[in-house]
Amino acid sequence: MTATTRELTRGQQVVLGAAAAVMVAVGVVGAVGTYSNALEEFHREATAAGVVAAGEGLTLILALSMLGLTLLGQSAPAWVRVGLWLAPLAACGTGLALADTLTEAAVYGATPLGMSGAAEGLGLIARRVVIYTTGVDAEAQRRTANAVQQLAYHQAAAERHPDPDVQQASLRTAWKLARRVGVGDHVLGAALVEVQRGRITSGADTALAAMYSAAEAPAKPRKASAIDVLRERFATMNPQDAIRLAADALPDAPPAELATLLGTYGVAVDAVAVALTLGQQPPEYEVHRPDAAAHQQVSALEPVNLQGAVEEAAAILGPDAKAKQIAEHLERSRRLLVDEPYIRAALSRAAKKQPGEAPAKPMEGGYA
Incomplete structure (x- = not known):
């Protein structure tokens, strides 16, 4: 996403410059106070200056370091961010250690906060100016990138990790990380505001157009057929x-x-x-059809005994027919299973059969 660059107006420059001047003045007064307290205890100017440099000076150095990294579009390392918290506490602890009484402890402990707060404030305003003019918030990008990286890992673990307990733990962690994405990102907030502003403008335009536009003429009723x-x-x-x-x-x-x-x-x-x-009945019709012709009848074979069947087959096949051929013919035509020896015997009996004698003529008168 391309960052939107802006320039400070004249009024903004004046106000920020005045605030920076006040912070510098407060920081100088706080540094002088800390220097005076240390000088009162150690009676050595170099030692007093070292105390100021180690406490308030370290805070100023860390704030300027973070400002420089912001100008370069980079996020500050962890030791810089932690140092901005610990340096003022160390300065206050030094002041408490120098005190001899409870009253001095209260004064010596609060005095370093002047320069430390001024350094922190100057660094914060300078970073905000850079973010405003360049549109790049390196710290917010660092936090978002870290949250997104952890979110991607836990989502993958919640879907594909072999351990069900790890899946449930990663799923809960992913929902917690989802709340941190974009938190503190002023550029993202400004972009979302612009998007929402566009939607509100479009909705208002639609509503006003519906309110102030001329009403449509009612449609003429259509004539019914x-x-x-x-x-x-x-x-x-x-x-x-x-x-x-x-x-x-x-x-x-x-x-x-x-x-x-x-x-x-x-x-x-x-x-x-x-x-x-x-109450109507459907019309009835009578159909007269002639009787259908009888189906072609097949004449049945004359009944014969087994001897007669063999003789009949021999007569059909001819005198040269073999016993095997006669047996096959009987199986096809008469569905009879006759062995060849019987066929030969039957043919032999038929050959030996003598023709019958002619009947005697009736006697014609007298005696023979």
Whole structure:
């Protein structure tokens, strides 16, 4: 995201300059007071100056270091941030150690806060000026990046870690980290305000346009057709009443035609319902059909015994037929299973059979 650069106005420069001057004055007074207290105890100017440099001076150095890093678009390391908290406490502790009485402890402990507070205030205002003019808050970016990195890790662990307990712990941690993303980021806050301002402006414009624009002319009522009017009337009628009304209008129409006609007006009925309502019976027809011709009959084979069947097959196949051929013919035609020895025996008996004698003629008179 590109940062938006701005410039301080004349009034802002004057106010910030005056505030910085007041802070410098307070810091100088606090440093002089601490120097005087240390000189009173040690009676050596170099030692008193070292006490001031080690306490308030260290705070000033850390504040200027953080300012320089902010100007470079970089976040301050942890020891700088921690030092800005510990240096004023160390200066106050030194003042308490120099005191001989409770009253001196209260004075000596509070005096270093003048220069320490001035150094902290000057560094804070300078950083805010840099953020305002450059649009880059390195400290907020550092905090957000750290929170996002931890959030990504815990989300991945909550989804794919093999240990269910670790998944639950990472899920809870991820929700806690989600609250820290963007906290203290003034650039992000300003961007969100701009987005919300645009939405509010758009909504207000829509509301005002709806309030002050001319009202639309009411649409002219559409003329209803006869079919629409009948549809509305039939929609409130009993279907049987609609059937009788249609039958009165078309007394010669068959039920199927009445059902089709009522369907065009939104009355869903069929021909059977129309006929039942009107008490009509469907026409009956008699169909006379001639008797169908008899199916072609297949003449049955004459009944014979096994000997006769063999002789019949031999007569059909010819004198040169073998016993095996006769057996196959009997199986096909008569569904008889006859072995070859029997066929040969039957043929032998048929060959030995003598033809029958002719009947004697009747005697013609006298005696023979």
